[in-house]
Amino acid sequence: MSAPYSHKNLAEVEDAAVKFGFGDTHESRFANEDLETEQTGLSVHRVKPGKRQPFGHRHDDVEEVYVVLSGSGRVKLDDDIVELKRLDAVRVSPGVARAFEGGEDGLELLAFSPRRTDDRGEILHDWWTD
Numbered sequence: 001m002s003a004p005y006s007h008k009n010l011a012e013v014e015d016a017a018v019k020f021g022f023g024d025t026h027e028s029r030f031a032n033e034d035l036e037t038e039q040t041g042l043s044v045h046r047v048k049p050g051k052r053q054p055f056g057h058r059h060d061d062v063e064e065v066y067v068v069l070s071g072s073g074r075v076k077l078d079d080d081i082v083e084l085k086r087l088d089a090v091r092v093s094p095g096v097a098r099a100f101e102g103g104e105d106g107l108e109l110l111a112f113s114p115r116r117t118d119d120r121g122e123i124l125h126d127w128w129t130d
Contacts, residue, residue, distance in 0.1 A: 006035040010044045025051040026102075032115055041113040047073060047102035056099035056127035064113040066090045066100075073107035075100050076128045084109075099128045 013029035022028075027046040035042065041062075047053060049071075056076065066075070068088045075082050075090060076099050082090065084100075084107065092098050100107055 008034045022054055026053055037115050039115055041115040043111045045109050045111060047100050047107040049102050049104055049106040052101040052128060053099045056097045056124040057121045058097040059094050059119050059121045061094050062113050062116050062119045063094060064092045064111055067110045069108045069110060071105040071107040072103035073101050097124055097127060
């Protein structure tokens with residue numbers, strides 16, 4: 001790390017959802033490289049109104065905490081579906097599959113976790129269908 005602190009506007013972090021062809025449903029900005037984090041993982045996600053992330057994911061060894069910044073929606077956690085609103089926080093244990101859905105105003109949230117480059121997670125395609 002070159003300086004004892006880092007500063008970055010999260011809107012300026014590359015949108016991985018667009019990069020991988022998912023820009024029609026959501027934004028996902030992973031700030032670890034931009035902030036030069038060593039121990040903390042941080043990302044911001046925006047699920048568009050009435051849209052659902054096109055896949056679920058889970059981690060083997062990483063606990064994550066999600067905090068709703070604005071909007072509303074739902075999260076599917078294994079077989080449970082939880083309604084979300086502004087300032088709700090959700091802790092997700094390792095091994096639990098999850099995906100988010102935006103309500104009528106969309107859903108904007110921050111995700112925090114330990115930074116673990118050896119646990120990128122498992123992507124679960126077609127996981128949340130109804």
